[in-house]
Amino acid sequence: MLTDVDPGVVADLQRSVAELTLRVSRLESELAQVKDEPAPLLDETVLAISAAVAAYLGKRATIRHIRLASKPSAWAAQGRSAVQHSHVARAGRR
Numbered sequence: 001m002l003t004d005v006d007p008g009v010v011a012d013l014q015r016s017v018a019e020l021t022l023r024v025s026r027l028e029s030e031l032a033q034v035k036d037e038p039a040p041l042l043d044e045t046v047l048a049i050s051a052a053v054a055a056y057l058g059k060r061a062t063i064r065h066i067r068l069a070s071k072p073s074a075w076a077a078q079g080r081s082a083v084q085h086s087h088v089a090r091a092g093r094r
Helices: 007-036 043-057 074-085
Strands: none
Touching: none
């Protein structure tokens, strides 16, 4: 054990640790609140989505609802992987 420790230094360190613990707790609670709230869509994003839909359909369409897709299911990921790997690129052939 340390015998030459200044009690004032120990008290300062304990205060610093308590302050940092409080700050981390506040930040964690703020982060939990932010994660629960969806981010707002920018007008540019909605415009890009509507342009893509119009290009795909060949006519202007009304977009009623846009939602952020959550983590894809394993089934969907496996299906996309199968499709993407079924098209083998052959080098040198035209």
